[in-house]
Amino acid sequence: MLSRGYSSIGVAEICARADVRKGSFYHFFDSKQALTIEALDGHWRDQRAAWVSVLGATAPALTRLERLARIQAAVQRQAKDETDAVNGCLFANLALELSSQDQAVQAHLQQIFDEQIQLVHATLQEAAADGTIPADRATRTIARAVVAQLEGMVMFAKLSNDPDVLDDLWTQIQLLIGSGQLTRLQPARGGLTPPQAVASD
Amino acid sequence: MLSRGYSSIGVAEICARADVRKGSFYHFFDSKQALTIEALDGHWRDQRAAWVSVLGATAPALTRLERLARIQAAVQRQAKDETDAVNGCLFANLALELSSQDQAVQAHLQQIFDEQIQLVHATLQEAAADGTIPADRATRTIARAVVAQLEGMVMFAKLSNDPDVLDDLWTQIQLLIGSGQLTRLQPARGGLTPPQAVASD
Numbered sequence: 394m395l396s397r398g399y400s401s402i403g404v405a406e407i408c409a410r411a412d413v414r415k416g417s418f419y420h421f422f423d424s425k426q427a428l429t430i431e432a433l434d435g436h437w438r439d440q441r442a443a444w445v446s447v448l449g450a451t452a453p454a455l456t457r458l459e460r461l462a463r464i465q466a467a468v469q470r471q472a473k474d475e476t477d478a479v480n481g482c483l484f485a486n487l488a489l490e491l492s493s494q495d496q497a498v499q500a501h502l503q504q505i506f507d508e509q510i511q512l513v514h515a516t517l518q519e520a521a522a523d524g525t526i527p528a529d530r531a532t533r534t535i536a537r538a539v540v541a542q543l544e545g546m547v548m549f550a551k552l553s554n555d556p557d558v559l560d561d562l563w564t565q566i567q568l569l570i571g572s573g574q575l576t577r578l579q580p581a582r583g584g585l586t587p588p589q590a591v592a593s594d
Numbered sequence: 595m596l597s598r599g600y601s602s603i604g605v606a607e608i609c610a611r612a613d614v615r616k617g618s619f620y621h622f623f624d625s626k627q628a629l630t631i632e633a634l635d636g637h638w639r640d641q642r643a644a645w646v647s648v649l650g651a652t653a654p655a656l657t658r659l660e661r662l663a664r665i666q667a668a669v670q671r672q673a674k675d676e677t678d679a680v681n682g683c684l685f686a687n688l689a690l691e692l693s694s695q696d697q698a699v700q701a702h703l704q705q706i707f708d709e710q711i712q713l714v715h716a717t718l719q720e721a722a723a724d725g726t727i728p729a730d731r732a733t734r735t736i737a738r739a740v741v742a743q744l745e746g747m748v749m750f751a752k753l754s755n756d757p758d759v760l761d762d763l764w765t766q767i768q769l770l771i772g773s774g775q776l777t778r779l780q781p782a783r784g785g786l787t788p789p790q791a792v793a794s795d
Contacts, residue, residue: 481690488753489687503753538766541746548745549738552689552704565739569769 429487430501436483437505444512454519455526455572459563461513465543466559473556481551485544510536517570530571538569630688631702637684638706645713655720656727656773660764662714666744667751667760674757682752686745711737718771731772739770 407428408414447464448457469479480486488502514536521531542565550558608629609615648662670680681687689703715737722732743766751759 485749486690488749489682489690499753506750506753534762537750538743538747538762538769541750541766542739542743543746544749545742545744545746546739548686548689549707549742552700552707561735561739565742565770568739568772569766571769 426495426497429498433484433487433498433501433505437508441508441512444509448512448516453525454516454523458513458516458520458566458570462543462563462566465547465562466556469547469550469559470556473554479551479554479556482544482547485547506540509540513539520570520572525572527571530569535569539566542566542569627696627698630699634685634688634699634702634706638709642709642713645710649713649717654726655717655724659714659717659721659767659771663744663764663767666748666763667757670748670751670760671757674755680752680755680757683745683748686748707741710741714740721771721773726773728772731770736770740767743767743770 403425407425408417443464444461447461450457450460452460469481472478472480484502484505487498488506491498510533514531514533517526517531517536517539520526521528543562546559546562546565550556604626608626609618644665645662648665649658651658651661653661670682673679673681685703685706688699689707692699711734715732715734718727718732718737718740721727722729744763747760747763747766751757
């Protein structure tokens, strides 16, 4: 389902791959939808444990967030090595394939993304408390932008089947959260201002 | 296909909806894949004309880019009003459903996203020439980050069926391109630095 999506796989094929009879399948699951929700929740239980482990480690908040970003590239690189395909993110794949058709799956996906955003948000609040990002970047809106950046970049990695695309993710997240090293303009007041390096003092 | 995805719709249903016979369908298209590519390219021709019109207008480069961002919210709001569903982006929907299964569709999608990134990149270069963003933000990598942010946020709008999610998009793009108004830290050198407003002078 991670590599081929939801609609193109039937219960018969799932049973054949798992070497079980259709009767047994329906003994455990009411439908393909029920199996999908079970698979989603199971995948998130594992991924959530990994996120909590990385974000809850003993290290500065930004270091933990950087590790989380770099792990995304590593996960897709491993998929590429093992299956020759960057499979992307199961949650985003199903969100874009199914969300307007299947409200039960949609509700589970929303819950999962809300938890991802909450985990990032909590880490941003720690970074703001440390003084390593500005306080006005430690919001739920910015945390959602960080997860949106991750998902958009994972889509490009999947589309180009190239995990290296994700090597830029941490730099981009730093721009969103205000800890980046690129130059930034002073806002112009009634005139044009030349580019200026923030890191110059 | 925009609302229900690719795999769940068969040629028979397409023909029924269009009131044509299957024989006629195969007279014009070799396969559902061929129709999909035709639909993708047609959708991009229309969307590209809109992007070129907005980005090529007579206005400062950043104003044009802001219009492009705000139009994304308007497009999804219109879809919601008309169909009660935020359908998201056809290209991303198909990229995540199909890209690892169908190389011909994948190649067309890559080409379309490359053109989107190129259009944004050209506008960033104009903004840098104006002095309204720093020169080191006017790169293809940053342009790709902008499109990734757009696609990630469109996914969240689709998943929550709420076009208002996209009202934050322009602020987030400004952070990526270095023209935003939020505060930003001076990079700390061997110590913690308190948040500081860039706009204070």
